[in-house]
Amino acid sequence: MSPAFQTLAALAVVALAAIWLTLRTLAQRKHPGCGSDCGAVSPEMKKLQARLARK
Amino acid sequence: MALPAHIAVSPHASTSRTPIYAVVGNPNCGKSTLFNALTGLKQKVGNYPGVTVEKKTGTTYSQHGQPITVIDLPGAYSLAARSPDEAVTRDVLLGRRADTAQPDRILCILDATNLERNLYLLHQVLDLGRPVIVVLNMMDLAVKARLNIRVARLEHELGVPVIPCEAVNGRGIVELRLAMSRVDLPLARHAWNIPAAIAPAVADLQASLTANDQKAPLIARAEALLLLTDQDSVRVAGSTPLSPRTNEILQTWQKRWAADGTDWAGTLVNSRYEAIGRIATEVVLPAGETGPSVSDKIDAIVTHPLLGWLVLGAVMTLLFVSIFTLAEYPMNFIDAHVAAFADWVKNVMPPGDLRDLITDGAIAGVGGVIVFLPQILILFFFIGLLESTGYMARAAFIMDRLMSRVGLNGKSFIPLLSSYACAIPGIMATRTIEDPKDRLVTILVAPLMSCSARLPVYLLMIAALVPGDRVPVVTKAGIMLLMYALGTFGAFGFAWLFKRTLLKGAPPLMIMELPPYRLPRVKDVALHMLERAGIFLRRAGTVILGISIVLWFLAAYPKAPADATPTQQLAQSFAGRAGHLLEPVIKPLGFDWRIGISLISSFAAREVFVSSTAVVFSVENFAGGKNADVTPLRTALRNAAWPDGRPLFTPLVCFTLMIFYVFAMQCMSTIAIVKRETNTWRWPLFQTAYMTGTAWILSLIVFQAGRAFGF
Numbered sequence: 001m002s003p004a005f006q007t008l009a010a011l012a013v014v015a016l017a018a019i020w021l022t023l024r025t026l027a028q029r030k031h032p033g034c035g036s037d038c039g040a041v042s043p044e045m046k047k048l049q050a051r052l053a054r055k
Numbered sequence: 056m057a058l059p060a061h062i063a064v065s066p067h068a069s070t071s072r073t074p075i076y077a078v079v080g081n082p083n084c085g086k087s088t089l090f091n092a093l094t095g096l097k098q099k100v101g102n103y104p105g106v107t108v109e110k111k112t113g114t115t116y117s118q119h120g121q122p123i124t125v126i127d128l129p130g131a132y133s134l135a136a137r138s139p140d141e142a143v144t145r146d147v148l149l150g151r152r153a154d155t156a157q158p159d160r161i162l163c164i165l166d167a168t169n170l171e172r173n174l175y176l177l178h179q180v181l182d183l184g185r186p187v188i189v190v191l192n193m194m195d196l197a198v199k200a201r202l203n204i205r206v207a208r209l210e211h212e213l214g215v216p217v218i219p220c221e222a223v224n225g226r227g228i229v230e231l232r233l234a235m236s237r238v239d240l241p242l243a244r245h246a247w248n249i250p251a252a253i254a255p256a257v258a259d260l261q262a263s264l265t266a267n268d269q270k271a272p273l274i275a276r277a278e279a280l281l282l283l284t285d286q287d288s289v290r291v292a293g294s295t296p297l298s299p300r301t302n303e304i305l306q307t308w309q310k311r312w313a314a315d316g317t318d319w320a321g322t323l324v325n326s327r328y329e330a331i332g333r334i335a336t337e338v339v340l341p342a343g344e345t346g347p348s349v350s351d352k353i354d355a356i357v358t359h360p361l362l363g364w365l366v367l368g369a370v371m372t373l374l375f376v377s378i379f380t381l382a383e384y385p386m387n388f389i390d391a392h393v394a395a396f397a398d399w400v401k402n403v404m405p406p407g408d409l410r411d412l413i414t415d416g417a418i419a420g421v422g423g424v425i426v427f428l429p430q431i432l433i434l435f436f437f438i439g440l441l442e443s444t445g446y447m448a449r450a451a452f453i454m455d456r457l458m459s460r461v462g463l464n465g466k467s468f469i470p471l472l473s474s475y476a477c478a479i480p481g482i483m484a485t486r487t488i489e490d491p492k493d494r495l496v497t498i499l500v501a502p503l504m505s506c507s508a509r510l511p512v513y514l515l516m517i518a519a520l521v522p523g524d525r526v527p528v529v530t531k532a533g534i535m536l537l538m539y540a541l542g543t544f545g546a547f548g549f550a551w552l553f554k555r556t557l558l559k560g561a562p563p564l565m566i567m568e569l570p571p572y573r574l575p576r577v578k579d580v581a582l583h584m585l586e587r588a589g590i591f592l593r594r595a596g597t598v599i600l601g602i603s604i605v606l607w608f609l610a611a612y613p614k615a616p617a618d619a620t621p622t623q624q625l626a627q628s629f630a631g632r633a634g635h636l637l638e639p640v641i642k643p644l645g646f647d648w649r650i651g652i653s654l655i656s657s658f659a660a661r662e663v664f665v666s667s668t669a670v671v672f673s674v675e676n677f678a679g680g681k682n683a684d685v686t687p688l689r690t691a692l693r694n695a696a697w698p699d700g701r702p703l704f705t706p707l708v709c710f711t712l713m714i715f716y717v718f719a720m721q722c723m724s725t726i727a728i729v730k731r732e733t734n735t736w737r738w739p740l741f742q743t744a745y746m747t748g749t750a751w752i753l754s755l756i757v758f759q760a761g762r763a764f765g766f
Contacts, residue, residue, distance in 0.1 A: 001404070001407065005407075009408075021605065
C-alpha cells in the first residue's frame with residue numbers, strides 16, 4: 001500500500017465521515033431531540049414493546 | 056371461569072366505523088404503559104398543531120379483529136385545565152379541537168392506590184355522557200398497601216364496566232380489550248345532585264352551548280358545569296372558542312354570583328367532592344389500624360430535614376466510591392487492549408495517512424471514550440437500584456424542599472432529575488409545568504445538572520488529576536460528588552436569581568407523591584444498565600467515530616515540511632490554527648491551544664472532549680510515521696507539557712477544566728431543543744451566554760486563585 005494510495009483512501013474516509021455528520025445534523029434540525037441516544041425511554045416500556053412486537 | 060357480564064362476548068360485534076377511544080387519567084396512573092400494552096408498536100406520535108403537546112394515537116384490535124383507534128391524552132387531575140397539556144385533554148373530550156375527532160368512548164384509568172383523588176377526573180368524565188370503561192390500574196400495589204377495593208361495588212355505583220388491571224405486568228389487558236370490543240357499552244348511572252340554586256345557570260349555559268356551539272346535550276351540560284367552576288383561563292392554539300352568546304351568558308351568571316357574594320363555583324366543586332367521598336367510602340374499605348408501616352419508619356429517617364441530607368450524601372459517596380473501586384481493573388484492561396490494538400495496526404500497516412487515520416483518529420478517539428464504559432455501567436447499575444427501590448422519590452422529596460425555597464416549581468423536579476441523564480428529555484418534560492415563567496426557569500437551568508455526557512470528561516480529568524493509587528479512592532469520589540453538587544446547586548442558584556429578576560412570579564405549589572418501597576428487580580436494573588451500555592457504544596461507534604475521523608484530518612492537514620516536529624505539525628494544522636485563535640481567551644484559565652481544539656470540537660457533544668483530546672495528543676505523539684508504541688490517553692495527558700517544559704495538565708488545570716464543563720453550554724442538541732420549546736432564538740442564546748460566561752468566570756477565579764495559593 002503506497003503512501004499516495006493511503007492518502008487518497010484516508011481523504012475518502014474523511015469525506016464520507018464529514019458528509020454523514022452533515023446529513024445527520026440536517027436531519028436533526030428537522031426532528032430535534034435526543035432520538036434514542038439519551039436512554040430516556042424506560043426499559044420497562046421498551047421491554048413491553050419488544051414483547052408485543054414478538055407476538 | 057365465566058367472564059363478568061360487562062366483558063362477555065357481544066352478539067353484535069361488527070360496526071361500520073372504527074370506534075375512537077380516548078385514554079384519560081391522572082399523571083403517573085400508568086396511562087401510557089396501558090396505551091403501549093394496548094397498541095404495541097402500532098403508534099403514531101406527533102404534536103397537536105400549534106402547541107408543544109405530544110399527540111399519541113395507536114390502533115388496537117377488537118376480539119373480532121376490527122381496528123379500534125386509541126388516543127392517549129395528556130395526564131390531568133381534572134378537566135379544569137391549568138397547563139397546555141391539560142387544556143388539550145379538556146378540548147379533545149369536549150370536542151373543541153377541529154384537528155382531533157371527539158372520542159366515541161373513554162377509557163378512564165384510575166390509580167387504585169389513590170382512588171379518591173383519581174375519582175375527581177372520572178366524575179367529570181362521566182358527566183360527558185359518553186360510554187366509559189374504568190380501568191383500576193396498579194391493583195397489585197393496592198393489595199400490597201392492604202387496600203380492600205370492592206370492584207363490583209364501584210361498578211354498581213357508577214353503572215359502567217370496571218376492569219382491575221396491572222398494566223405493567225399485562226394483567227387485565229385481555230379483559231379490557233374484550234370490554235372495548237363491546238358494541239353496547241352502558242352509559243353511567245351518574246347520580247350527582249347539583250345544588251338547586253345553580254341549576255338555572257347550568258340549564259342556561261347548556262341551552263346556549265347546544266344552540267350556538269353545536270354541542271350534544273350531555274356534552275353541553277358537562278361543559279356548562281366546567282365553565283361555571285373554572286375560569287377557562289388556559290386556552291391553547293387549535294381550541295375552538297366559545298360563541299359570543301355563550302360567553303355573554305357565562306359572564307352574566309358570574310357577575311350575578313359575584314354580586315350575590317356567594318361562592319357558587321366553590322359550592323359546585325364541594326358538592327362534587329361530597330359525591331366522590333360517598334363513592335370512595337362505599338368502595339374502599341380501609342386497612343386495619345396497624346401503626347406506622349416499615350415504609351413510614353424508613354421515611355422518617357430518609358426524608359428527615361437533616362438526616363435525609365446525610366443519607367443522600369452517604370448514598371452518593373458510596374455510589375462514586377464503588378465506581379472508582381470496581382472499575383479500575385476493567386478500565387486498565389480496556390486501556391491496555393486499545394493501545395495494543397493500535398500498536399498492532401501500526402506494525403502490520405506501512406506508514407501513511409490511512410494508518411495514521413486508523414490509529415490516531417479512529418482507535419484513539421473511540422478507544423479514549425470506551426475506556427470509561429465500566430464506570431458508566433456501574434453508575435447506571437446503582438442508579439437503577441436506587442430508582443427501583445423507591446429511594447429516588449425520597450431524594451426528590453428532600454430536594455423539593457430546597458427547590459421550593461429557591462422558587463422552583465414542584466413539578467420541576469422530574470425535568471431536573473431527567474437532566475442528570477440528558478438535558479434534552481429533561482427540557483421536553485417541562486411541558487407538564489403549567490406556569491410559563493416556571494417552565495422557562497426550569498428550561499434555563501436544566502442543562503446545569505451534570506448529564507451523562509459530562510461523565511467521561513470528569514473521569515478523564517480525575518484520572519489525570521489524581522493518578523492511579525497515589526490518592527485514596529474516597530478523594531476521587533469526593534471530587535466527583537463535588538462536580539455533581541456544583542451543577543445541582545448552580546442550577547438552584549440561577550433559578551433563584553431568575554425568579555427574582557427576569558422571570559418574577561408567585562411562589563410555586565409543591566406536589567409530591569412517595570411510592571412504596573420495593574425490592575429491586577435485578578433483572579430490570581441489569582437490562583437498564585445494558586441498555587445504557589448499548590447507547591454509549593452506539594454513540595462511540597457513530598458520532599464520536601465520525602468526529603474523530605474529521606478531527607484527525609483537521610489536525611493532520613495541511614502537512615508541515617518533512618522535518619517539522621509533531622507539535623509543529625499540529626500547530627500549523629487547521630485544528631491547530633483554530634486552537635491558536637481561541638488561546639488568548641482560554642490562556643487565563645490555564646488552557647493552551649491544544650485544549651482549545653478539544654473545547655471547540657466538544658461543542659457538538661461534551662463527551663467529544665475526550666475523543667478530541669485523544670486524537671490531538673495521538674497526532675502530536677505519532678505524526679511523521681514513527682512506529683513508536685501507542686501511549687494510553689491518561690498517560691499521554693500526564694506527559695503533555697507547555698513549550699517551556701511545565702506540565703500542561705496540572706491538578707489545578709484538570710480541576711479548572713472540570714469546573715468549566717460543569718457550567719458551559721457545550722451541547723448543540725440542547726440549544727436546538729430549547730429553541731424549539733421556547734419558539735424563539737432569544738432564550739437559547741441567552742442560556743448559552745449565561746452558562747458559558749459563568750463557566751469562564753468561575754474557571755478564571757479557580758485557576759487564578761489556585762495559582763496564587765501555589766497550586
